[in-house]
Amino acid sequence: MLRLENVTKRYGVGAFGGRTFTAVRDVSFEVAPGEVVSLIGESGSGKSTIGKMILRLTPISEGRITLDGADIRGFARGRRKEYYRRVQGVFQDPFSCYNPIFKADRVLWMIKEEYFPRVPRAEWDERVESALRAVRLDPGAVLGRYPHQLSGGQLQRLLVARALLLDIRYLVADEITSMLDASTRIDVLNLLADLKTRGLGVLFITHDLALGNYIAAKTVVLRRGEVVEMGDTEKVFADPRHPYARHLLASVPQLHARWDGEQEERYGGCPVHEDAAAPEADGRAGPGRLVEVEPGHLVACTGPEGGCRVALARGGPAAAAAGGR
Amino acid sequence: MTLRVTDLKVYYKTLRGEVKALDGVTFELGDAEILGLAGESGCGKSTLGKALIRMDGRMRLRGGGVELDGERLPIDDDAAMNRYRYHRISLIPQYSMSALNPTRRIGRMIRELVESRGVRYADVEEELLRRLKLVGLDPDVLSRYPIELSGGMKQRTVMVISTLLNPSLLIADEVTSALDVSTQKAVAKALAGFRDRGFVKSMIFVTHDISLTYQIADTIMVMYAGKLVEKASASAIVSKPRHPYTQALINSLPEVGVRYTDRRLSGIPGAPPSLLKPPAGCRFRDRCPKAFARCAAEEPPVTEVASGHFVACWKG
Numbered sequence: 001m002l003r004l005e006n007v008t009k010r011y012g013v014g015a016f017g018g019r020t021f022t023a024v025r026d027v028s029f030e031v032a033p034g035e036v037v038s039l040i041g042e043s044g045s046g047k048s049t050i051g052k053m054i055l056r057l058t059p060i061s062e063g064r065i066t067l068d069g070a071d072i073r074g075f076a077r078g079r080r081k082e083y084y085r086r087v088q089g090v091f092q093d094p095f096s097c098y099n100p101i102f103k104a105d106r107v108l109w110m111i112k113e114e115y116f117p118r119v120p121r122a123e124w125d126e127r128v129e130s131a132l133r134a135v136r137l138d139p140g141a142v143l144g145r146y147p148h149q150l151s152g153g154q155l156q157r158l159l160v161a162r163a164l165l166l167d168i169r170y171l172v173a174d175e176i177t178s179m180l181d182a183s184t185r186i187d188v189l190n191l192l193a194d195l196k197t198r199g200l201g202v203l204f205i206t207h208d209l210a211l212g213n214y215i216a217a218k219t220v221v222l223r224r225g226e227v228v229e230m231g232d233t234e235k236v237f238a239d240p241r242h243p244y245a246r247h248l249l250a251s252v253p254q255l256h257a258r259w260d261g262e263q264e265e266r267y268g269g270c271p272v273h274e275d276a277a278a279p280e281a282d283g284r285a286g287p288g289r290l291v292e293v294e295p296g297h298l299v300a301c302t303g304p305e306g307g308c309r310v311a312l313a314r315g316g317p318a319a320a321a322a323g324g325r
Numbered sequence: 326m327t328l329r330v331t332d333l334k335v336y337y338k339t340l341r342g343e344v345k346a347l348d349g350v351t352f353e354l355g356d357a358e359i360l361g362l363a364g365e366s367g368c369g370k371s372t373l374g375k376a377l378i379r380m381d382g383r384m385r386l387r388g389g390g391v392e393l394d395g396e397r398l399p400i401d402d403d404a405a406m407n408r409y410r411y412h413r414i415s416l417i418p419q420y421s422m423s424a425l426n427p428t429r430r431i432g433r434m435i436r437e438l439v440e441s442r443g444v445r446y447a448d449v450e451e452e453l454l455r456r457l458k459l460v461g462l463d464p465d466v467l468s469r470y471p472i473e474l475s476g477g478m479k480q481r482t483v484m485v486i487s488t489l490l491n492p493s494l495l496i497a498d499e500v501t502s503a504l505d506v507s508t509q510k511a512v513a514k515a516l517a518g519f520r521d522r523g524f525v526k527s528m529i530f531v532t533h534d535i536s537l538t539y540q541i542a543d544t545i546m547v548m549y550a551g552k553l554v555e556k557a558s559a560s561a562i563v564s565k566p567r568h569p570y571t572q573a574l575i576n577s578l579p580e581v582g583v584r585y586t587d588r589r590l591s592g593i594p595g596a597p598p599s600l601l602k603p604p605a606g607c608r609f610r611d612r613c614p615k616a617f618a619r620c621a622a623e624e625p626p627v628t629e630v631a632s633g634h635f636v637a638c639w640k641g
């Protein structure tokens with residue numbers, strides 16, 4: 001089990017880190033083996049920061065993350081490899097985590113040298129080949145190339161293959177499908193879903209709700225570093241309660257239906273957003289107050305006192321809509 | 326007509342031969358038109374974008390040409406293209422968000438950029454502030470470092486910078502793919518707004534996401550393995566696609582509501598052919614459910630099957 005317990009992350013910003021900025025605030029959820037949890041939220045909401053904390057790429061400011069009960073801070077120095085054999089990440093921007101001077105085969109070979117020094121060459125080549133085929137890459141076409149010679153999608157798939165080579169237990173997949181075309185995207189998703197049946201736990205970070213809905217059993221909706229709604233995917237999607245979750249669902253582009261002009265303009269001051277932000281501003285509602293609106297479905301109270309829209313929403317969607325305005 | 330691309334061939338030089346990334350593409354882009362460019366990864370979308378503005382060292386022009394506002398562009402002459410870059414054609418490259426120089430404040434970066442293009446910063450500053458505001462950015466972003474901005478903020482900043490000199494053509498390569506749906510929507514709408522306000526005359530909007538393209542594009546062009554396979558109005562592509570590849574692409578889109586456990590969607594089986602030695606005949610034939618003998622022997626020409634609807638398929 002990979003578990004986040006009241007995790008908070010503050011970054012130092014401004015000259016000499018004088019001010020701090022809270023990128024993630026009091027977040028708790030867990031990913032079980034064989035489970036895909038999707039983490040949804042707008043850009044800047046802290047999704048990647050959560051991914052980076054899980055991958056030990058940035059320190060946790062408060063709270064803790066545990067892997068099968070052990071605080072991941074314990075996997076330092078000599079125990080680093082032990083952790084990374086079990087938990088790996090694939091990122092949004094394939095170019096940033098890729099050394100431009102190594103060809104693809106070298107990148108994969110480095111994994112062997114570091115983690116599987118005893119596997120014979122021939123067997124390793126077979127594993128590489130099957131990992132590449134699993135992500136639908138033609139080994140002959142990619143192995144001899146440098147990253148800049150591959151298209152964004154090819155590179156992204158290569159990174160998934162790289163993570164697959166390590167027989168990991170948890171995968172943090174940060175927007176890995178955003179650069180893939182529709183057809184390849186479905187294949188990569190099906191691939192994750194198949195790995196899940198073999199016991200892999202996946203934190204699927206995405207901005208694409210349709211994809212999250214497609215493979216995840218649980219959904220966590222993040223906004224400005226806080227969880228606003230989470231629970232069983234069907235429940236969250238069938239009946240989103242938080243105004244922000246509703247807003248997200250309404251923004252999903254659909255084939256055959258153009259966004260209608262009447263909808264609120266984000267930059268003109270979206271009433272839903274302003275609304276949801278208000279309680280923070282007046283300080284009456286504390287952050288992270290999640291209310292269980294039905295079994296397996298938690299929603300953050302948007303306050304203020306007496307006017308909590310989530311509480312109103314318990315009356316049903318109609319009441320929520322009325323209360324959300 | 327803003328842009329006329331005629332039988333354009335751009336290849337990459339590699340040790341194993343030339344990669345025919347763009348292999349004879351012909352299309353036109355009207356004034357005020359937003360053209361959505363879609364297609365599988367590696368089909369040549371970014372190559373097309375780069376060819377129109379800056380060929381990298383390995384790219385070779387192997388045929389055809391490009392006209393912008395009736396003037397032939399010297400796309401294979403890096404120095405001669407300088408006159409057009411940024412002033413007349415602007416490109417927002419794929420991954421540009423992460424390409425912002427992390428050690429420069431945004432404001433300083435913009436100043437350096439416009440000055441390197443022979444424009445005085447003071448002359449554009451007022452317009453810059455006005456446009457930042459228009460896309461919902463506080464002038465304060467100018468004093469921030471890229472790392473301090475969210476993806477959506479960076480993307481909007483890049484959009485404003487790229488269009489500051491009102492280019493005739495803007496190529497936006499996957500500018501929304503890293504963003505969440507609501508930011509995506511805002512960015513896409515802002516782009517359409519740039520066209521409406523005349524900040525750019527016309528635009529090529531590259532994305533994998535056909536449902537998103539459909540929201541703002543007037544026409545959609547679908548490419549496959551370095552070739553144009555279909556081009557038509559956005560609504561025709563979405564509701565009456567004629568090419569088997571376009572049809573398959575549209576069928577592989579998950580819609581909200583479809584779940585893996587209920588219905589497993591499938592991609593298009595197989596993979597695109599190698600562009601080092603593309604096969605003769607139709608390049609999609611290995612994966613095409615409708616392929617027949619002729620498809621292997623002869624390459625299907627691009628044909629106008631209805632007004633403004635172009636298809637390259639023997640059965641289209």
Ligand SMILES: Nc1ncnc2c1ncn2[C@@H]1O[C@H](COP(=O)(O)OP(=O)(O)OP(=O)(O)O)[C@@H](O)[C@H]1O
Pocket residue numbers: 148149150151152153154179337338339344346364365366367368369370371372373383419600
């Ligand atoms: N510098 C290069 N040298 C050799 N081949 C290259 C180079 N850059 C791209 N290619 C090849 O050219 C083809 C087209 O690449 P391009 O980047 O245009 O694809 P794309 O359609 O933009 O894909 P994506 O959707 O993944 O961004 C691919 O087969 C790619 O591997």
Ligand SMILES: Nc1ncnc2c1ncn2[C@@H]1O[C@H](COP(=O)(O)OP(=O)(O)O)[C@@H](O)[C@H]1O
Pocket residue numbers: 011012013021023041042043044045046047048049050472473474475476
């Ligand atoms: N190294 C950093 N220093 C300061 N602020 C940062 C840093 N990394 C991220 N941030 C800020 O933290 C917030 C969350 O970022 P991130 O986790 O990347 O969001 P997401 O992945 O959801 O788009 C953003 O406002 C971002 O600007």
Ligand code: SF4
Pocket residue numbers: 568569570607608609610611613614615616617620625637638639640641
């Ligand atoms: S030309 Fe033949 S192989 Fe190509 S798309 Fe049409 S039917 Fe399929």
Ligand SMILES: [Mg+2]
Pocket residue numbers: 044047048049092174175
């Ligand atoms: Mg991110």
Ligand SMILES: [Mg+2]
Pocket residue numbers: 151152370371372419498
């Ligand atoms: Mg590209």
